[in-house]
Amino acid sequence: MTILLPSVRRSTVFLFGGVAAMNTAMVGASTAATLIVSADAGPAWSGLPNAFVITGTALGTLGAGAVMARRGSRPVLLAMYAAAVAGGLIAFGAAAGALLAPLLTGMVLLGLGNGVAQMSRYLAAELYPAHRKGFALSVIVWAGTVGAIAGPVLIAPGARIAGLLGVRELAGPALVSAAIAGLALAASAGLPRVPPPPARPRLSLPMVATALRRPEVLTPLVAMVGAQVSMVAVMTMTPLQLDHHGQGLDVIGLILSAHMIGMFALAPLSGRIADLWGGRVAIYLGIGTLAVAATTAVAAPTAHTSGLPAALFLLGYGWNLVFVGGSSLLSRDLPADERTQLQGGVDAVVWLSSAVASLAAGVLYGLGGFALVAVVGGALALAPIALVGRRR
Missing domain, CATH: 1.20.1250.20 (MFS general substrate transporter like domains)
Structure with missing residues (x-):
């Protein structure tokens, strides 16, 4: 103890x-x-x-x-x-x-x-x-x-x-x-x-960019970006989907609250999983949860009392598992002399991916509706699986 x-x-x-x-x-x-x-x-x-x-x-x-x-x-x-x-x-x-x-x-x-x-x-x-x-x-x-x-x-x-x-x-x-x-x-x-x-030696931006391609950095980076893009894309279009199907602000607020609870409230559980079984296990569980969330959203795109709240909660918690799991890898696996700068570099890339996801989600919604957004979001969440499983 x-x-x-x-x-x-x-x-x-x-x-x-x-x-x-x-x-x-x-x-x-x-x-x-x-x-x-x-x-x-x-x-x-x-x-x-x-x-x-x-x-x-x-x-x-x-x-x-x-x-x-x-x-x-x-x-x-x-x-x-x-x-x-x-x-x-x-x-x-x-x-x-x-x-x-x-x-x-x-x-x-x-x-x-x-x-x-x-x-x-x-x-x-x-x-x-x-x-x-x-x-x-x-x-x-x-x-x-x-x-x-x-x-x-x-x-x-x-x-x-x-x-x-x-x-x-x-x-x-x-x-x-x-x-x-x-x-x-x-x-x-x-x-x-x-x-x-x-x-400690100061890392230049080109050095940081090169370091981000190392396996111990690239694995959590790709997993966190995939989860961030998947989560932001589906979350951003959910209010629009509900509005287009006649739901009011009260319903939109409740469903987004379910999403926010999934994003943050169970974070200590994600941390315990990462400590007991490793960050990669937490990432795998998160990716699977994001895939289930996307599938639920595709299957029940207008079920505002059942399918959508469940999908948005799972979307939030899947993101949380990947975010905590990836962060734990970055906290354990990086050398002390470059850890802080590389953590900042990873977070910067993850946040910039949010902007891309927000813009792309609107385009996808215009092309194929909420179902297309959910399908693409689920696919992007699943994409890092091969890399996460690769050993250094």
């Missing part, structure tokens, strides 16, 4: 708090920004805020991985969460004044905070012995459950706050997001001060 030092427990709590706060902040800001752009620039441009958030998140993970390797984690967390606070305030001012460019700038800065929040699972894993790394990082992933529950709840109060301030209601959630990002900043300030890591 491993006895954890009080400093390890304290650091885990502060990392968890920062991630939970940042996830909560992102829900409100992204929702409000999407509605603002749709109202001010037209529905055709409503995907811009999400695209800019994804860009900021990819830059955040890549930059955080590079700087943490030289300066340590605490200064990077503080800097990027501070950028997120600034982004929320900029987004609030831009929303109040109906200014598109500053609004998108604010979303990029919020994305930087989201990027360093994503990297926090690796920081938690570094605190634990090898046989508990999967569970440690899964606890940080579980923090997304807090954002999934609290984020939507805070949107309406934020709108009321904006009304009291005399600005448009949709600006309010951005202001609340800035305040919640401030809680993430405060949580990071509670982390212990530690000396910077020993001097």
Whole structure:
């Protein structure tokens, strides 16, 4: 039985708090920004805020991985969460004044905070012995459950706050997001001060790109990208599918809630699987779950009380198994002198794949409807199987 030092427990709590706060902040800001752009620039441009958030998140993970390797984690967390606070305030001012460019700038800065929040699972894993790394990082992933529950709840109060301030209601959630990002900043300030890591060679972008092709990196990378693309494509088109078949926002919200529960609530179970049987086993189970989810979605594309909720829950949990399993491999198998940078590089690729999936899903839906999206999503989830089974 491993006895954890009080400093390890304290650091885990502060990392968890920062991630939970940042996830909560992102829900409100992204929702409000999407509605603002749709109202001010037209529905055709409503995907811009999400695209800019994804860009900021990819830059955040890549930059955080590079700087943490030289300066340590605490200064990077503080800097990027501070950028997120600034982004929320900029987004609030831009929303109040109906200014598109500053609004998108604010979303990029919020994305930087989201990027360093994503990297926090690796920081938690570094605190634990090898046989508990999967569970440690899964606890940080579980923090997304807090954002999934609290984020939507805070949107309406934020709108009321904006009304009291005399600005448009949709600006309010951005202001609340800035305040919640401030809680993430405060949580990071509670982390212990530690000396910077020993001097290590800095990996250039070409070196990172080359390293991403190594088997110990490529295996989790391909599995995580396949799961991310499959999940994002099906999830993105589900509200549209439901709307086209006459379902209201209440049904859409319930089904997406089932999906979010699948994505985050069972993360500790995924971590235990990765610790007991290895990250590859967790990845295989996740790929199988994603395939079952896609099959269910194809078989019951309009069953809003049975088939679709089950499909979206399985879609979320399949993604979680692959995400936690792949992350555990990256936490155990990489050399210490390049681990952090390569983890950031993998996360950047995974997040950029989300943008591609979002755009491609709309095209597929236009060509063949929801069934085509689900079939392609399932196929992409299954594609990495041969590579995952290959030994180094």
